[in-house]
Amino acid sequence: MADRHLPPLQTLRAFEAAVRLRSFTRAADELALTQGAVSQHIRRLESALGVSLFTREHQGVAPTARAQALALQARQGLALLERAFGRADSVPRVPAAATPPQRLVLSVLPAFGQRWLAPRVPRFVVTHPSIELELRPSNALARLNGRDGIDLALRYGPGAWPGLKSERLMDEEVFPVASPAYRRGRRLHAPRDLARCILLRHAWQPWEPWFQAAGLDMVEPDDTPQFDDTDALLQAVTDGAGVALARRSLVAHDLAAGRLVRLWDISIADVHAYYLVWRPDSPRLPAIAAVRRWLQDEAADDRTAR
Structure with a gap:
């Protein structure tokens, strides 16, 4: 936002729930709020951003592409806060001089990121505190050329991309x-x-x-x-x-x-499948390997649950 002020935490919670559930009513039920309160939070956020985040329809609401991208980032931020404060009595304190988390940017198709990947991110946050994973939802094909800021991509396709390493994740x-x-x-x-x-x-x-x-x-x-x-x-x-x-x-x-x-x-x-794709000469190969193992475990759990 232009004034660089963050929205209130309750506004972010209401927004994230409304996007994930595609309903102000269900978001209100989950957060123990009224539907009017959720609507007010959304209006304030839209006013602050200067954009519409939902398309109002006769049977509910549909989040815009901008809303879906913001919700992914909000969900990661909320998960970090919950990890930091939700169990403060049981989580060891990190020394002030500890090495800061390594940031890793993962490009993902918006629908797959929103519907399959994002709900699983909190588990990664808890088990890999040394890696700050940022999801970058986009329909554009990440170049992974070292200049676009993308370290790892989840692609849906045939599985052969010249110059890149790929690993089949899920059919x-x-x-x-x-x-x-x-x-x-x-x-x-x-x-x-x-x-x-x-x-x-x-x-x-x-x-x-x-x-x-x-x-x-x-x-x-x-x-x-x-x-x-x-x-x-x-x-x-x-x-x-x-x-x-x-x-x-x-x-x-x-x-x-x-x-x-x-x-x-x-x-x-x-005929296509989901693949993890990365540069073989990436300077962040250890962190990429951790994300790969986590995603393979999540995909295996998903297959078992079918």
Whole structure:
């Protein structure tokens, strides 16, 4: 902000919860506040920043790309404060002359960072106090050239990038999802019922491979809404705009919370996967190795929980 003053802690908590839960009402319930109080915190933050952070819709709110990026940073800051003060009686004091934490910048796609990675960061903060991990959400491909300030990247792709080291983190399972209220809650009994649905599309996720797996004689729709932003697509599905193909890692929490439902047990393995990417000559290889081990452990836990 222009005056360099930080927002009140309660404002940051309200903002982070509203972005994560995509609802002022659920954020209020979690923080034991009223919905009006959460709304007031958000308005004050928007006024201080001079930008809108949420799109108000008839069924709730949708965080903007700026809000998602800010929420990732706010969540990391809150986790650091909780670690420092939440258990002050049991956490050993760090001597004043201790070596400051090494800063490591991780580039990540916004949707994956917000929906899968960010909730896991507090565990890293607790177990690796010597590393200050900063998430840098962006749809742009990090160059990792030593000049862009990025030390490590989480990419979704084929896994071969010239001049860089890469390590496969996690495969993806793709299947259709919808809001429980879509078509006024009328059940879709079989995959062929999709012919009567609005099939939302993503530029990188065609429907035809799933049609083939389901044994459907259907072709890729060309007259339905197409998105190039995954969060916008999933928000549209949550709002009941149609049915979409979704990657399991991005909708696991929405499925568990009942905001989305999975349609049938038919899924396909995506041709792409999540990879960790870094420069082989990076001066921060020990810290990168710690982040890699942590992410591999988180991915293994995620596979076990399926």
